[in-house]
Amino acid sequence: MWQPAARYPDPAVEVLDPRFAPYVLFNAAIERLATGFRWAEGPVWFGDQRALLWSDIPNDRVMRWDEATGATSVFRQPSRFANGHTRDRQGRLLSCEHGARRVTRTEYDGRITVILDRFDGKPLNSPNDIVVKSDDSIWFTDPPFGILSHHEGGKAVPELPTNIYRVDGQTGEATVVAGDVLRPNGLCFSPDERRLYVVESGAVPRRIRVFDLSDDGRQLRNDRVFVQCEADNAPDGFRCDVDGNLWAGWGTGEGRDGVRVFAPDATPIGHIALPERCANLCFGGVARNRLFMAASQSLYALYVNTQGTPGG
Secondary structure: OOOOOOOOOOOOEEEOOHHHHHHOOOOOOOEEEEEEEEEEEEEEEEOOOOEEEEEEHHHOEEEEEEOOOOOEEEEEOOOOOEEEEEEOOOOOEEEEEOOOOEEEEEOOOOOEEEEEOEEOOEEOOOOOOEEEOOOOOEEEEOOOHHHOOOOOOOOOOOOOOOOEEEEOOOOOOEEEEEOOOOOEEEEEEOOOOOEEEEEEOOOOOOEEEEEEEOOOOOOEEEEEEEEEOOOOOOOOOEEEEOOOOEEEEEOOOOOOOEEEEEOOOOOEEEEEEOOOOOOEEEEEOOOOOEEEEEEEEEEEEEEOOOOEOOOO
16 A cells, blocks of 8 residues: 655655765655556646646546646546657647557647558557657657557557657658667657667567667667666656656566666666556656656656656
8 A cells, every 4th residue: 555755855766876866856755646547658748738648548548637636537538548648849649549559649629630550551550659859750669569468459460560660740751760679668869869768678678779860860870778677677668857867667576666767878876666667757847847657557746856858
């Protein structure tokens, strides 16, 4: 049974390296904002609404938490088993849908526009996580998790490799930017957009890979391992802060579940312990200094002394 910290600083926020200490607020503790979900994923902050959206994938719904009232409600159901979300540079919601095997955009009037559902004439696997670059291009991963069973979508046979795609923001043309990442999962750009980090969930044990972007920002190169995980340590979704630190959803198992923070040189510098595996996270709040963590059956939050990268 989860209980909030009884004192400050919260002992669940652990400094592994002195570089993490400046990001810890002595009078901020982990809060559980909502619970009762089956698999919480894909949080995205809407500052203009003072609200957070996130997916409850097996329940086929997108949830909404209101900052002003603390109320939790259903934003969309059915959601076509939506997983990862982000906002484009015009503020519209982008969603990865396992059930429909597509990436969509929610327009200002509520209409749904399909960004991509097929490549080379074949259906996508199950788009998982998604980010938007400052040139309006959309980047997303396409592992098979949503078609492996009927729990998070519909069971089907994959017809495409587990690619990472880029959709051009002006032409809508889709290209494969990486085709050799085994079951790519979470992804995010560094603050300067010169690096793309990707979780390789199909590697055993899992690992985080990092790519440099080409000079025109349209292709990936110089692929290398950023973090080689130990057995039973599983990164999932993540985001960067303005200093280039990587805040990664983490698990699995007691003492490992939560968020692991890595410096730009890949050193683990901090850990935020949660009683549940954290699948994904984002920064939000008025100053982008509140870390929202979608963790299994619950949604948690923690104020930190840094800010999330704009657009992340």
